[in-house]
Amino acid sequence: MMPLETFGLPEIIAGIMLLALNAYVLTGGADFGGGVWDLLASGSSRDEQRSLIERSIAPIWEANHVWLIVVVVLLFSAFPPAFGTLGMVLHIPLSLLLVGIVLRGSAFVFRSYGGRAHGRQWGTLFAVTSLITPVILGMIIGAIVSDRVGVASTRVGTSGFVEVFVRPWLSAFTIAVGAFALALFAFLAATYLTLAADTDNLREAFRRRALGAALFVFVLAAVALALSFQAAPRVAHGVAGAWWSLPLHLGTAAAAITAIVALWRRRYRIARVAVAAQVSLVLWGWALAQLPYLVPPTLTLRDAASPRETLTLLLVGLCAGFVILIPSLRYLYHTFARASES
Amino acid sequence: MIGVRLGMSDLFAARTQMALSLGFHIVFAEIGIAMPVLMVLAEWRWTRTEDAVFLQLAKRWAKGTAILFAVGAVSGTVLSFELGLLWPRFMQLAGPIIGVPFSLEGFAFFTEAIFLGVYLYGWDRISRRAHLAAGVIVAVSGAASAVFVVMVNAWMNTPAGITLSGATISAVDPIAGMFNPSTVQQTLHMLLAAYAATGLAVAGIHAAVLLRKRDSAFHRAAFTIALGVGVPAAILQPVSGDLSARTVAAWQPIKLAALEGQFATERGAPLRIGGWPNVQREKTSFALEIPRGLSLLAFHDPSAEVRGLTAFPRDLWPPIIPVHFGFQIMVGLGTAMALVSACVLFLFVRHRPIVDRAWLLRLLAIVAPFGFIATEAGWTVTEVGRQPWVVQGVIRTADAVTPMPGLVVPMTIFALLYLALSAIVVTLVRSLVRETT
Numbered sequence A: 001m002m003p004l005e006t007f008g009l010p011e012i013i014a015g016i017m018l019l020a021l022n023a024y025v026l027t028g029g030a031d032f033g034g035g036v037w038d039l040l041a042s043g044s045s046r047d048e049q050r051s052l053i054e055r056s057i058a059p060i061w062e063a064n065h066v067w068l069i070v071v072v073v074l075l076f077s078a079f080p081p082a083f084g085t086l087g088m089v090l091h092i093p094l095s096l097l098l099v100g101i102v103l104r105g106s107a108f109v110f111r112s113y114g115g116r117a118h119g120r121q122w123g124t125l126f127a128v129t130s131l132i133t134p135v136i137l138g139m140i141i142g143a144i145v146s147d148r149v150g151v152a153s154t155r156v157g158t159s160g161f162v163e164v165f166v167r168p169w170l171s172a173f174t175i176a177v178g179a180f181a182l183a184l185f186a187f188l189a190a191t192y193l194t195l196a197a198d199t200d201n202l203r204e205a206f207r208r209r210a211l212g213a214a215l216f217v218f219v220l221a222a223v224a225l226a227l228s229f230q231a232a233p234r235v236a237h238g239v240a241g242a243w244w245s246l247p248l249h250l251g252t253a254a255a256a257i258t259a260i261v262a263l264w265r266r267r268y269r270i271a272r273v274a275v276a277a278q279v280s281l282v283l284w285g286w287a288l289a290q291l292p293y294l295v296p297p298t299l300t301l302r303d304a305a306s307p308r309e310t311l312t313l314l315l316v317g318l319c320a321g322f323v324i325l326i327p328s329l330r331y332l333y334h335t336f337a338r339a340s341e342s
Numbered sequence B: 001m002i003g004v005r006l007g008m009s010d011l012f013a014a015r016t017q018m019a020l021s022l023g024f025h026i027v028f029a030e031i032g033i034a035m036p037v038l039m040v041l042a043e044w045r046w047t048r049t050e051d052a053v054f055l056q057l058a059k060r061w062a063k064g065t066a067i068l069f070a071v072g073a074v075s076g077t078v079l080s081f082e083l084g085l086l087w088p089r090f091m092q093l094a095g096p097i098i099g100v101p102f103s104l105e106g107f108a109f110f111t112e113a114i115f116l117g118v119y120l121y122g123w124d125r126i127s128r129r130a131h132l133a134a135g136v137i138v139a140v141s142g143a144a145s146a147v148f149v150v151m152v153n154a155w156m157n158t159p160a161g162i163t164l165s166g167a168t169i170s171a172v173d174p175i176a177g178m179f180n181p182s183t184v185q186q187t188l189h190m191l192l193a194a195y196a197a198t199g200l201a202v203a204g205i206h207a208a209v210l211l212r213k214r215d216s217a218f219h220r221a222a223f224t225i226a227l228g229v230g231v232p233a234a235i236l237q238p239v240s241g242d243l244s245a246r247t248v249a250a251w252q253p254i255k256l257a258a259l260e261g262q263f264a265t266e267r268g269a270p271l272r273i274g275g276w277p278n279v280q281r282e283k284t285s286f287a288l289e290i291p292r293g294l295s296l297l298a299f300h301d302p303s304a305e306v307r308g309l310t311a312f313p314r315d316l317w318p319p320i321i322p323v324h325f326g327f328q329i330m331v332g333l334g335t336a337m338a339l340v341s342a343c344v345l346f347l348f349v350r351h352r353p354i355v356d357r358a359w360l361l362r363l364l365a366i367v368a369p370f371g372f373i374a375t376e377a378g379w380t381v382t383e384v385g386r387q388p389w390v391v392q393g394v395i396r397t398a399d400a401v402t403p404m405p406g407l408v409v410p411m412t413i414f415a416l417l418y419l420a421l422s423a424i425v426v427t428l429v430r431s432l433v434r435e436t437t
């Protein structure tokens, strides 16, 4: 654990980066989850389900997507060597992630605006890419925590192609993390959609889906944790051993149980808060387990940090930016709080 | 050194992928900068006149912009990652300095995306005033994002605010980096390019329709508003280009020599129009030469000395042919756009009708794509002309590229992706235009 006296600018910026990632997961992640439910839409209300998903995502997905850009930009501004390392070793999954993001975003607007002629084909492309992209995102995170990216980065040029550019991100553990991420996003989306729904029928449909997704979340979390003892001891032990570990675990469990009970009892507002808390705690747990590393076991936050001048300016810029951003976002969400009114 | 070990083809693939991505993104970026201005003007005319045609126009343009903006957003995302995927060593070096403008750009994107969402989907949800204000915010933040990102590019051309010790940066001053010697000229030129290219393209499309349906109120309104944005920008563009050229002359003499095809160092150098730079014989043949023109334009002194390419070692020469031709194309098209715009302006100040002149409508329809072609050409000049450097005088492109082998594969995939997207976007926009004709 990091001693308190070394808490400074790099840690603050890293904390903001994590908050941005958290925001991305809670907003953009749910948009991906929406795509999953579009793919799995079924039953008599199938078309209404799809239409609700589309109306809920349309006005906000581009703004939600910017959180990812903020994370990337902060990473390369504040921790350039980490960005370089990830870009190098994770070239393949990051490129796949991009292809997924591009196809998904364009398919979504083409479906909304391209007339009804090919609407369903675009819809399918949108849904399939919504399924694949979160898995890749999860795999990337799994690869980073498992130390393999850091190790591979020291072997560039000396080890073979597969060893450096494929192994780090392709393993049972990373796939489990990927699937876990997908399940979380789907859980988030279904829970949000219970609130956006404008008929009881639809609300029930998404309530059932949310409960089903919760089951997947638990199973996949258990699988990922079991695999982590071997593949990512840092997380396994970090999560299991440190002082913050117990409260964090209890918090996550409490949030998860609250979410399920609330869904069961149709307390959707509570469910939404609880799901969001659960997802955020998972993310913070991962980050705490990594400290003080950004890319374990080679790059610490401190080693990777940009010069002080840059970090100071970034912090000033971020504060100014958030002063504009937060009210704007509130306005956006407030304006479109109910998908049904349009 | 890394380039040699990998063989040139990986470096070449990386460059091609970067160039394709940027060349693709810039089209949507320009549209994303200028279309909100057009939409807002149409909506403002509507609030002023209560004429429903303007409302219809604003909504129609908004629909097109939604498609194009989304493609711009996803292609821009690709670019932010690509900086690390293709040029990790450039980012390790430059991150601390260019990160600040890029972060500010991030917030500009945020406001842009937020208020575009409000604008596109909020017609019935918020007051008219709030709606118009949302449009204005989109237009302003679009321009702001262009300014921030071009600051980065200006820094790559004329780096400032860093102290190098060996291969690493020992001190940085991001503010000085943002306000480097090219910032003002390049951002101005880029913004004008966006308004000129988009304004004249939209005007040209509606001019083509007006040729057949002279009295469609809808197309008249669209045509007039688009000209109002495109014409002033196209007229100012050569002036701003001259500022850019003089900055290049002062800070990047090799680039200047390459774009002019100037091999020998001479006083009173001529301005060459066209011509074929023969790199072996170190001479540009077949050009129309205007005596002393280059010295005059680049240094505002007809007998100023212009350093030619031969004054510099060959390994610092950029590829001469694309740079020279890129420049000729940009200036040629820019001159044509400025002349046609001058005609429009002349008729306008004389209170003469514009829509009724078939010859002018035809000219405008022909000029429609020029701005975008000029933009691609201009970026070729800037980027290829800076070679072999990514950051002028600081780090070479070959040393910045990723060690990842097999870069032809991602390059091909992204090339196909852009090709497919372009085809779809063209089809969608055509059907949108056709709906109104």
Ligand code: HDD
Pocket (backbone or CB within 6 Å): B150, B157, B182, B185, B186, B187, B189, B190, B192, B193, B194, B196, B197, B237, B238, B239, B240, B241, B242, B244, B245, B246, B248, B330, B331, B332, B333, B334, B335, B337, B370, B371, B372, B374, B375, B376, B377, B378, B379, B380, B381, B382, B383, B385
């Ligand atoms: C509508 C598009 C357009 C038009 C009509 C022009 N340009 Fe341009 N030009 C650009 C669009 C552009 C650009 C794509 O936006 C560039 C690339 C980088 C930049 O900042 O602007 C550019 C770059 C650029 C540069 C290189 C700057 C550098 O490398 O730092 C010069 C010297 C000029 N321009 C000069 C001119 C002149 C003398 C023009 C006279 C008509 C002209 N441009 C018209």
Ligand code: HEM
Pocket (backbone or CB within 6 Å): B015, B016, B018, B019, B022, B023, B024, B026, B087, B090, B149, B150, B152, B153, B375, B376, B379, B380, B383, B384, B386, B387, B389, B390, B391, B397
């Ligand atoms: C303002 C933002 C821009 C930035 C930060 C930027 C950055 C870069 C970088 C890092 C490279 C690779 C290294 C190099 O070859 O120098 C590059 C190459 C290139 N870029 Fe840009 N670029 C920008 C805008 C553009 C635009 C809008 C175009 C549009 C057409 C463009 C065209 C190219 C081309 C053609 C190359 C390849 C040059 C070569 O390798 O010969 N750039 N750019």
